Amino acid sequence: MNSAWKTVRLGNIGSVVTGNTPKTSVVRNYASKDVSFYKPSDFNEDVKVMLDAETKVSLSALKGARVLPEKAVMVTCIGTIGKIGIATSECISNQQINTIIPNTDIDSKFLAYSLLSNRDRLRSIANAPIVPIINKTSFSNFTIRITNLDKQQEIAGILDKASELVAMRKRQLTELDKLAESVFYDMFGDPVTNPKGWERITLGHVITVLTDYHANGSYVTLHANVKLLTEPNYALMVRTTDLAKSNFNDNCIYIDEKAYEFLSKTKVYGNEIIINKIGSAGKVYLMPILNKPVSLGMNAFLLRLNNTRANYLYVCRLLQSDYGQNEIAKHIKGAVTKTITKEAVRSIRIIAPPIVLQNKFAERIEIIEQQKEQVRKAIKESEDLFQKLMQDMFNPEYHA
Secondary structure: OOOOOEEEEHHHOEEEEEOOOOOOOOHHHHOOOOEEEEOHHHOOOOEEEEOOOOEEEOHHHHHHOOOEOOOOEEEEOEOOOOOEEEEOOOEEEOOOEEEEEEOOOOOHHHHHHHHHHOHHHHHHOOOOOOOOEOOHHHHHHOEEEEOOHHHHHHHHHHHHHHHHHHHHHHHHHHHHHHHHHHHHHHHHOOOOOOOOOOEEEEHHHOEEEEEEHHHHOOHHHHHHHOOOEOOOOOEEEEOHHHHHHOOOOOOOEEEOHHHHHHOHHHEEOOOOEEEEOEOOOOOEEEOOOOOOOEEEOOOEEEEEEOOOOOOHHHHHHHHHOHHHHHHHHOOOEOOOOOEOOHHHHHHOEEEEOOHHHHHHHHHHHHHHHHHHHHHHHHHHHHHHHHHHHHHHHOOHHHHO
16 A cells, blocks of 8 residues: 555544534524534535535524534534535534544545545444434544645545536536526516416316326235336336436336336326325426336326326426425425325416417427436536546555
């Protein structure tokens, strides 16, 4: 191994701190918004430079808190393991986060990227089967490889550039979404105020098929005829988690041909509208055409529309808009586990411009979707490049 590299415990390269939550019963702790108070929801899947927190606390809350300085490296260690953020100013975090305040010979960005590259290994030491937890001791004993400070900063700079390429591609995707939204409002106006006076109808007026997994039979019959598989097989069983990630290749569920034919009422061909029926109830997706056998997963509704009255792209965009989500929310039941029924889906109110105008909108959206698909491919390529580069950067043999 290259002698410039050595294996160290996290506890030996800085101070390890577990966060704590200022007492909510003390009103003055939250009376003003002076200091960022970080929780796992503030993090994402990348190394995040933490500019602001969703929740802020008063300066008085710092008296009983474990205060973190600028450049501290925060890591989520309860529930979701291994999300990483770097503090840009004095802050605090809750107890789900362990933080390293690095020594002067450790670059914060290098440390953050090193932990990101070791995320799978970090997750493997979580000691609770239901709610994964890495306590302060285990976190302090976790080992990484480090090199001298100049090399650390060089590696961090290289990975910053690769990470920014990924971020730039994702921003392009966001801008295309904004463009699609702009086209919608330009053509149809705000659905809330309906300035163009379009007819208002219920979704049931344009639905030709509204079905779900359990339309194929009883629980007993389904259990006897359908076996869910984790290895690729005849048909993909599409879930809303797949749709949310636009990923139909990794960590998917499959069924064999017999099960696919048994589930005849929920075959999926593409261009259907899929709606979550439990949990994230009312979340709306458009099913892409995958050119392979696909069956609908559990806990979702599949909608097909009368194409002489409604264009699926138009209706999907409308349901995904703030207006659509607010209308759907009116029909969701449950305080803890949120659900929506078939009858409720049919009752959702929409605006119904002429089909000619809906189709014209769809033509424009299809062009934008083609551009988005190109960007998604570019994102995948840049993410693969980043992962490969990160593996190389933390491999001492690569630098030998």
